[in-house]
Amino acid sequence: MPVEVHDDHAGAVQLTIFGSALLAAALLAALYAAGAGVYGGRTGDRRWVESARRAVYAMAALLTSAVVIIEIAFLRDDFGFALVADHSSTTTPTFYKLTAMWSSQEGSLLLWAWVLSLASSGVLFITRNRHREIVPWATAVLAGIGAFFVGLMIFKAQPFGHLDPAPAEGAGLTPLLRNPYMAVHPPMLYSGYVFWSIPFAFCVGALIARRLDASWIRTTRNFALCAWTFLGIGLLLGSRWSYEELGWGGYWGWDPVENAALMPWLVGTAFLHSVMVQEKRGMLKVWNVSLICGTFSLCLLGTFLVRSGVLQSIHAFGASTVGGPLLALIAVVAIGSTVLIVSRLDQLRPERRIESLLSRESIFLVNNLLLVGLAAVIFWGTFFPLISEFFTGEKHSLAAPWFNRYVTPIGVLLVLFTGIGPLLAWGRLSPSAARRLLLGPGLVALATIVVLLAVSDAGHHPWALFVFAFAAFTLAALAGEFWRAAATRRSLTGESAPRALVEAVGRNRRRYGGYIVHAGIALTLIGIAASSSFQTNRDLRLQVGQTATVGDYTIRYDKLTSDPNPERLSFVSHLSVSRDGKSIGTLAPARNYYPSDDPTAGPIGRYFMGESTSEVGLRSRAGGDLWTAFQPDLSVLNPDIKRGNDQLANLPAAAQEFAILALVQHYVQNPPPATFRVIVNPLVGWIWIGALIALAGAVMAGWPALESRQRLEAAYRARLGRELGTATESS
Amino acid sequence: MDPSRKRKIRLVIALSAAVLLAAGLVYTSFSASTEAKEPSQLLQSDPSGTYELTGKVVPGSIQHAGDELNFKVSDRDGTDPIPVSYSGEVPDPFRDGREVIVTGKLQDGTFVGERDSLVTKCPSKFTTTTPGQSS
């Protein structure tokens, strides 16, 4: 046995040293790529550009190997790796072993750098024969960012730390993170952040090389759309996790780490719209370069906020050493891009001017202003403690009510414009056409207001009423657009209505995919408005057998059961729910208690003193959710726990477990009143449904058209034909 | 009016609106905010008024009295404990030694927390600890 341990230990040391060497090599490759890219950009020598590209590929390969080594270490429970010892254990399920890597500072930086290297390799491969002036500089920027993150790992947060001697068991994963949403959330979020670096790098390259037509936008459009989608998925997962797993019942708290992901998503949304204006009308060039630099800076800021400890947040921050360097990078990126943009202003002049307010381009400009304004408000609120400290010496913080007050009006306006935009055309829309197009949806909106005022108390919640009206406007407008598309095509080709619709939409996936995104957003906002304004929220204290009424529902606390296993103690409450006298089912909100490693808690007490998580009892329907959480009162057990700690301390573990089971059984048979939180959340499910629809629309919009691949092929075939002196046949 | 003059007017209007809105935002945020203080700061300063108390839950100080939760909050280093009385939703991670934020007023030496204002921080994910120490 000792020999085995020694071998494993030596193996771990060797592997961690090899892993550190891989990181060092990745850093060198990145630095070389940055330098070679700059040199290739300045001299135009394509060999250096090619060499830089290969260095990026090498960086990707090296980081992939590093990730593989770490994941294998997790799978093998190799606790010689400090990372594995601190974040995993032999009892951690396999799925969470694989995802534990990014629950740590070091591992999440590795994830960032790895995804960046893969995405950079991808875009450089795709553009290896194009955009000669821009690519060298874009390579340098991407490699530079990669070098920064790898350097950060090597010098500040080494993932390949080793433990000597290796412990026999690891610390395990925090129970709150043992959840599929939380496991997938970081890679989605980081992919979102990383993919924004691609258009950013090409923008910087375009600025440096003074090639400021729309080619950098076209090349990186799909990366921008991917970034937006992944960031959106990250936001969706985070809010769904909060709703489903935390005993709070909310999905958004305006916490700094939430805002950190929302701000780049908002500015990125503005970017995605604004670049369309440049492509079609040659306008808003300064907006576009500023928006992408702003989006990427906000991505870095988001990465910084979650690690730095400068703001009070629900995520506790330890003393982290990576905050300073990240802030320096943000400053370099923000100031550097500003200087670059200002120096190229003469080349960013618009080709045309906005002629009319009744055009899509002017709506997109308003859209830019609203989204950036919204991000600015959120930025102000998030950083207010630091701003106030700077000016007054005192830290003042702003909470959710402030955010809601200022975000709501802007959000409401955005819902309206989400519907107006698709109705307008590029170029000037005639006033009579505008009247005609706006009339239908406008009437729908008015009808919605009238109906809601008549059948509900929506009149007491004006903002929600506006959201419903504007969302109805938007959905009607979008439906009209789809109908018009099918009708126009039908009049041209005589196809059946469904086929005409499919053909028309298929031929312009970008536009109609975008409309589907808008529809999804409108639904999400309906869900948000309904569940925030019309929520019924009650804290109840119930004895077994007691009944209470919340909104339309009657809830009866039937019984308490327990479900203990070596991993955790579980107390499960059983509620029967009825409405209008009819039973509609049962809910079983529960509370899990994970044992603590703290020796001072005592052998019995440690089972009650460790982490606890909630299992929410949720009943989801299209009309709304019934959300329940349960908090047992364990204080009555304290005397028994203390007695157990004293008397059973020297008994074997099996006896202690028996005692705990007996204690739990006794409690369950005669429990004291427990606290329940019950929330009736109308229409909240539409938030998730709307978000999924929006993401599906984004995927559809970004789905690559066959044309682009065929185009390059056709170009080569044409050249071949010319050189052979014969006409080619298209294959 | 020629187009460029129209554009300039629009720009001026837009900028003025932005400045006014920003000024309004700035002005109201100071009055809407609550000041954050640690227990040591709270004991030293003017005790009236609503504050956001930030600190660590003193181990062993948690007591449930029916609907009410009583505990003590100290500075991060454990000094200057202040008794807190709170009723409302208690977040999952709340226990001894955790960092908390609770909004309320100091009354007769006890910090009375506003309903549902208790925030407990999730245990630290991103500390760069020396290898072998658990966070």
Next chain:
Amino acid sequence: MEFVLALLVVVLVAWFVTAPLRNREPAQSDDDPAVAELADLEARKAAKYRQIRDAETDRAAGKLTEEDYRRLDHELRAEAIDILKRIDRLQQPRGE
């Protein structure tokens, strides 16, 4: 052992990365840029054609007046012809 492996990796990477610097002549075959630019122009042509078709759809849907449509269409077609000319210019020298 791990140091040897690490050294091997570094050597491999260095070899891979510096290959272009060692093997090729600085001035590469210059028909590559033409094909690349051709593909870029084709992309712009396709985008311009899509804009022309969109304008037509907008007119059919009644969003643009005849006058506005004609003006826009004229503008877009002129831009498209410009792109076509540039494509032709790129392709011409080859035939000689």
